[in-house]
Amino acid sequence: MALFKDFRDKRDTGPSARPVPDPWDPTANDSQRLPSPDDGVKAYGNGSTGGYAGSKPGAAEPSSAFPMQGSGKEPPNGPESRREDTRPVKEPAIPSFQFTSTSTSKQGYFRRDTGPATEKLWEVFTPSRPQTSDQMFVGRRAVIEKIVCAIEQEHAHVVVYGGRGIGKTSVGNIIAASARRAGYHVARFTCDSETSFERLMRDFLRSLPVDFTDRSSRAMGLPNESFDQFRDLESVGPTDLSNAFGSLIDRVILIVDEFDRVNNKDFYRKMSEAIKIISDSTDLVSIVIMGIGKTLDDLLGQHLSIQRQIKAIRLPLLDNAELEVLLNQGKVRAGIDFDDVVRDSIVTLSRGSPYYAHLLALLSGRHAMARKSNIINQDDVRAAISDILAEFDPNVINAYERATQTDTNTFMADIVLGAAVAPFDAYGRFTAEGALKALEGYTGRSYEILNISRGLARLNRDGPHKILEKFGSPGVPATYDFVNPLMRQYVLLRQVNQHGLNQFDSNNV
Numbered sequence: 001m002a003l004f005k006d007f008r009d010k011r012d013t014g015p016s017a018r019p020v021p022d023p024w025d026p027t028a029n030d031s032q033r034l035p036s037p038d039d040g041v042k043a044y045g046n047g048s049t050g051g052y053a054g055s056k057p058g059a060a061e062p063s064s065a066f067p068m069q070g071s072g073k074e075p076p077n078g079p080e081s082r083r084e085d086t087r088p089v090k091e092p093a094i095p096s097f098q099f100t101s102t103s104t105s106k107q108g109y110f111r112r113d114t115g116p117a118t119e120k121l122w123e124v125f126t127p128s129r130p131q132t133s134d135q136m137f138v139g140r141r142a143v144i145e146k147i148v149c150a151i152e153q154e155h156a157h158v159v160v161y162g163g164r165g166i167g168k169t170s171v172g173n174i175i176a177a178s179a180r181r182a183g184y185h186v187a188r189f190t191c192d193s194e195t196s197f198e199r200l201m202r203d204f205l206r207s208l209p210v211d212f213t214d215r216s217s218r219a220m221g222l223p224n225e226s227f228d229q230f231r232d233l234e235s236v237g238p239t240d241l242s243n244a245f246g247s248l249i250d251r252v253i254l255i256v257d258e259f260d261r262v263n264n265k266d267f268y269r270k271m272s273e274a275i276k277i278i279s280d281s282t283d284l285v286s287i288v289i290m291g292i293g294k295t296l297d298d299l300l301g302q303h304l305s306i307q308r309q310i311k312a313i314r315l316p317l318l319d320n321a322e323l324e325v326l327l328n329q330g331k332v333r334a335g336i337d338f339d340d341v342v343r344d345s346i347v348t349l350s351r352g353s354p355y356y357a358h359l360l361a362l363l364s365g366r367h368a369m370a371r372k373s374n375i376i377n378q379d380d381v382r383a384a385i386s387d388i389l390a391e392f393d394p395n396v397i398n399a400y401e402r403a404t405q406t407d408t409n410t411f412m413a414d415i416v417l418g419a420a421v422a423p424f425d426a427y428g429r430f431t432a433e434g435a436l437k438a439l440e441g442y443t444g445r446s447y448e449i450l451n452i453s454r455g456l457a458r459l460n461r462d463g464p465h466k467i468l469e470k471f472g473s474p475g476v477p478a479t480y481d482f483v484n485p486l487m488r489q490y491v492l493l494r495q496v497n498q499h500g501l502n503q504f505d506s507n508n509v
């Protein structure tokens with residue numbers, strides 16, 4: 001995998017150039033933390049707790065991640081080379097409650113079973129937590145290489161975008177760990193609807209170790225005013241940044257996750273200005289923006305006129321081979337087993353989503369263990385599917401019902417099923433032709449392409465039926481994708497729940 005090179009090797013490494021322990025770094029204390037039901041809320045952004053990763057247990061990074069250059073967080077000369085740090089030391093994770101409620105709640109299937117049998121399962125299959133190390137992290141080598149290259153060689157800013165649950169935060173964790181080991185200072189910020197530019201930048205500047213600023217002025221006993229003044233400021237505007245960053249001597253990466261959640265135009269305008277200013281004034285600072293969007297415009301909208309300064313990278317879905325690796329690695333780690341038929345069912349139902357692969361494996365594993373077995377069978381998968389459907393997002397269920405309601409027949413339900421079973425590209429797009437063939441293969445009936453196209457057009461039209469988005473340019477066959485990234489799996493899970501996994505031949509899908 002492409003990794004950051006340790007740039008400390010290539011330049012003067014005086015005593016003050018050593019990496020300083022990062023107060024915002026969530027390493028160590030949190031890395032052994034087990035998942036809690038609360039994680040589901042955090043990872044999916046329903047809570048409103050924005051802030052640096054140091055205060056966000058879900059973003060913990062274990063110290064033993066990738067085998068690569070650099071030896072981790074310890075300064076080269078051992079602990080005595082650390083400077084006095086008066087900032088607060090991170091405390092151990094706060095113990096979490098283990099209470100298991102019997103009432104049903106939203107996402108109740110994230111309720112943790114107690115007992116050692118399922119402990120491993122919960123550690124390995126983590127639908128509600130991003131990956132924090134390479135141990136269960138699959139695929140994404142090309143994307144990570146692009147990000148590393150953009151930052152390291154092009155000194156560019158990066159925008160990583162894609163659907164909810166596709167793996168953005170996980171990529172951010174891997175990038176952060178790799179960069180830290182190479183000697184970068186990495187600061188991470190998770191936005192919420194209330195995030196302001198001032199808070200983000202102030203916290204960022206405060207997180208920068210003093211040693212990352214002008215060493216020469218410190219050596220001469222001069223205060224590093226151009227930088228220090230910002231540490232105490234309550235408010236930092238975009239134009240203050242060029243001064244602040246002018247005194248940096250080491251490379252810094254600021255990862256801003258859940259960028260789409262901010263509900264404040266001023267934030268986006270100032271971020272745009274800041275990125276331009278930073279691009280003009282220093283190549284030591286790279287900003288990595290992550291958020292939900294099918295297109296760059298979805299994420300940046302008209303807010304950011306920074307296309308020239310950034311490298312945009314859309315995260316693709318995982319392919320089936322990668323999902324197979326995920327499940328095969330997971331079963332070894334969790335001490336469970338399943339045959340290829342079960343594995344293929346989970347892979348096919350996941351439709352490229354690592355989130356669904358984790359969720360189905362976790363929930364079927366629980367059913368197996370409830371039978372006192374560590375071998376997952378198709379009945380366990382079926383039981384997991386009905387668990388998932390029982391608590392599915394009501395917005396998706398309502399949208400499905402509106403889309404398939406017709407006065408006359410079930411035709412629209414067939415069209416939606418065709419859309420869900422159609423082969424799709426790396427970004428989830430399918431064609432009318434693909435939907436037709438897959439639907440015929442699946443139902444054994446034949447359909448007219450014209451009717452399929454009309455049906456898809458109806459599902460794309462604005463109004464209560466709309467569940468699809470159409471893409472395309474003149475002369476190229478149109479492609480479609482679901483507006484809501486959970487819809488494809490919902491339709492499939494629903495179908496399998498009604499008609500059984502046996503009739504469900506993964507070769508047809």
Ligand SMILES: Nc1ncnc2c1ncn2[C@@H]1O[C@H](COP(=O)(O)OP(=O)(O)O)[C@@H](O)[C@H]1O
Nearest residue numbers: 126127131137138165166167168169170354355
């Ligand atoms: N490359 C990967 N390998 C294995 N699991 C992954 C990978 N990427 C994401 N996941 C899993 O998928 C789910 C969603 O990942 P996350 O990074 O939170 O997505 P996003 O930030 O895009 O919403 C989590 O369960 C995470 O553990």
Ligand SMILES: [Mg+2]
Nearest residue numbers: 043168169170
């Ligand atoms: Mg995320």
